[in-house]
Amino acid sequence: xxxxxxxxxxxxxxxxxxSSVELTQHFLSRISQFNDQYNAVITVTADQAxxxxxxxxxxxxxxxxxxxxxVPLLHKDIFCTKGVRTSCGSKMLDNFIPPYNATVVENFEQxxxxxxxxxxxxxxAMGSSNETSFYGPVKNPWATDCVPGGSSGGSAAAxxxxxxxxxxxxxxxxxxxxxxxxxxxxxxKPTYGRVSRWGMIAFASSLDQAGPMARTAEDCALLxxxxxxxxxxxxxxxxxxxxxxxxxxxxxxxxxxxxxxxEYFSEGLHSGTEAAVRTALADLEAQGAELxxxxxxxxxxxxxxxxxxxxxxxxxNLSRFDGVxxxxxxxxxxxxxxxxxxxxxxxxxxxxQRRILIGTYCLxxxxxxxxxxKAQQVRQLxxxxxxxxxxxxxxxxxxxxxSPAFKFGSKGDDPVAMYxxxxxxxxxxxxxxxxxxxxxxxVEGKPVGLQIIGNYFxxxxxxxxxxxxxxxxxxxxxMPKGIS
Amino acid sequence: MIIERHExxxxxxxxxxxxxxxxxxxxxxxxxxxxxxxxxxxxANTDSVQGISRPFQVSQRLRADDITESNHRxxxxxxxxxxxxxxxxxxxxID
Numbered sequence: 001x002x003x004x005x006x007x008x009x010x011x012x013x014x015x016x017x018x019s020s021v022e023l024t025q026h027f028l029s030r031i032s033q034f035n036d037q038y039n040a041v042i043t044v045t046a047d048q049a050x051x052x053x054x055x056x057x058x059x060x061x062x063x064x065x066x067x068x069x070x071v072p073l074l075h076k077d078i079f080c081t082k083g084v085r086t087s088c089g090s091k092m093l094d095n096f097i098p099p100y101n102a103t104v105v106e107n108f109e110q111x112x113x114x115x116x117x118x119x120x121x122x123x124x125a126m127g128s129s130n131e132t133s134f135y136g137p138v139k140n141p142w143a144t145d146c147v148p149g150g151s152s153g154g155s156a157a158a159x160x161x162x163x164x165x166x167x168x169x170x171x172x173x174x175x176x177x178x179x180x181x182x183x184x185x186x187x188x189k190p191t192y193g194r195v196s197r198w199g200m201i202a203f204a205s206s207l208d209q210a211g212p213m214a215r216t217a218e219d220c221a222l223l224x225x226x227x228x229x230x231x232x233x234x235x236x237x238x239x240x241x242x243x244x245x246x247x248x249x250x251x252x253x254x255x256x257x258x259x260x261x262x263e264y265f266s267e268g269l270h271s272g273t274e275a276a277v278r279t280a281l282a283d284l285e286a287q288g289a290e291l292x293x294x295x296x297x298x299x300x301x302x303x304x305x306x307x308x309x310x311x312x313x314x315x316x317n318l319s320r321f322d323g324v325x326x327x328x329x330x331x332x333x334x335x336x337x338x339x340x341x342x343x344x345x346x347x348x349x350x351x352x353q354r355r356i357l358i359g360t361y362c363l364x365x366x367x368x369x370x371x372x373x374k375a376q377q378v379r380q381l382x383x384x385x386x387x388x389x390x391x392x393x394x395x396x397x398x399x400x401x402x403s404p405a406f407k408f409g410s411k412g413d414d415p416v417a418m419y420x421x422x423x424x425x426x427x428x429x430x431x432x433x434x435x436x437x438x439x440x441x442x443v444e445g446k447p448v449g450l451q452i453i454g455n456y457f458x459x460x461x462x463x464x465x466x467x468x469x470x471x472x473x474x475x476x477x478x479m480p481k482g483i484s
Numbered sequence: 485m486i487i488e489r490h491e492x493x494x495x496x497x498x499x500x501x502x503x504x505x506x507x508x509x510x511x512x513x514x515x516x517x518x519x520x521x522x523x524x525x526x527x528a529n530t531d532s533v534q535g536i537s538r539p540f541q542v543s544q545r546l547r548a549d550d551i552t553e554s555n556h557r558x559x560x561x562x563x564x565x566x567x568x569x570x571x572x573x574x575x576x577x578i579d
Binding site: 193238308378416430 | 487491496498500501502503514515519521527533536538540545547559560566572574
């Protein structure tokens with residue numbers, strides 16, 4: 001059952017080939033058997049899952065169940081789950097049990113989706129390797145000595161390792177697309193404002209966006225149908241029509257204009273990754289798409305702009321963790337200042353502290369204009385590059401990451417080397433555009449991701465192209481060694 | 485860009501983060517390397533460019549000033565580090 005896609009599981013549940021309880025038991029058993037190899041799941045909600053599966057079976061039997069009813073899923077541990085620990089991968093929230101559900105979690109619960117548990121992640125979603133989690137690193141199912149990417153590495157490894165057919169994730173600078181690429185699965189970051197951020201622990205509020213991870217584009221469409229909703233509780237959620245993302249998957253790509261940014265194929269791109277991406281582009285050209293070379297001239301400034309804007313927002317967002325109302329508090333504080341300082345130094349890991357310090361620096365008197373003001377102007381330039389590109393093309397395609405999964409510790413001492421992992425993904429977050437990664441090849445036995453960037457709210461077209469690509473290729477069906 | 489030790493100490497105070505003597509050199513070096521990266525921004529010509537704080541000029545909605553939430557004090561206090569009689573307890577500030 002673990003090799004079925006979500007679309008196949010939906011059919012199986014609706015035709016009574018298997019029940020939701022059987023399916024849930026199967027995946028819980030896989031988590032119990034294999035999670036030690038990957039460290040992808042940090043909380044298992046077995047009793048709650050079986051209870052939800054029973055209810056889903058009743059709804060399915062009554063014949064009025066929503067499409068995803070009975071399908072098991074994992075949630076990234078950044079989404080608040082009522083009564084279930086939500087740690088955000090941090091010691092700071094190791095004891096935090098939210099009294100409410102995030103809107104994304106609520107949408108899935110209303111649809112009868114069964115939560116199997118919560119996935120590991122980089123602490124407060126700050127990282128590209130999952131090495132910053134308080135609960136230890138996640139291992140890549142394709143090569144357990146390599147990182148799965150981050151910050152949604154637990155979700156990606158769980159889907160790749162067949163511990164769940166799909167998972168929720170979030171993306172602030174590439175945290176859905178980069179781990180999806182490194183783990184050989186499909187993942188989509190929607191347009192900023194498409195999915196509610198309510199109940200999703202904030203890292204950088206003008207960049208964060210939630211999205212689905214699954215093995216296929218077709219499955220991502222099914223999950224996005226449930227995740228996307230207008231939510232009054234998120235003041236940045238955009239109230240515009242939400243299409244049925246499954247409806248246009250089978251459209252032909254003939255005549256589609258695909259922009260290929262020359263800056264995404266320059267120095268620093270692994271030759272094997274480049275070859276795989278160029279072959280994928282040729283596959284789409286063979287299906288009738290037209291390739292158009294484009295330029296995104298300010299893309300080299302996306303990483304520097306991001307590492308001002310994201311830490312600046314993080315330093316403000318994370319000021320709420322003070323040991324007063326919830327989360328970790330240090331032992332025996334001698335006064336209030338001591339409580340604040342020790343709570344935050346003991347509760348936050350090194351990378352989170354570094355980003356808070358950078359953010360505070362960039363926002364402090366004397367530096368605000370030179371850093372934060374300048375980064376906001378560069379953000380405008382980057383957004384404008386995309387606006388001009390989308391006047392000429394329908395989609396933009398290129399690599400998701402510069403190279404395949406790297407070994408643990410190989411970038412540990414150099415934060416900048418790690419930050420450059422997201423060189424091709426960050427610009428879309430700054431512009432608020434949707435981006436997706438689908439598997440498109442293998443290098444040294446490890447997966448390569450093809451990135452698909454769409455215009456605002458054009459997720460349906462991205463999913464259509466990804467699905468059509470997966471009709472003529474089999475990269476998305478390949479499995480890590482040891483899984484049968 | 486080299487960031488000075490006294491600047492790190494000031495940042496730590498502003499951020500309410502304690503940095504111990506053993507790690508302050510490492511923290512300073514790593515922060516300097518990140519600031520070298522962000523200094524590349526200065527190469528961009530941004531004359532007459534209006535900065536943006538969120539994507540595609542999306543504006544935040546305002547809502548009517550109505551009470552929409554019921555009282556969840558007990559639920560929230562149940563997850564607090566220290567409470568007493570409906571209050572959040574912190575170390576004594578005034579002797």
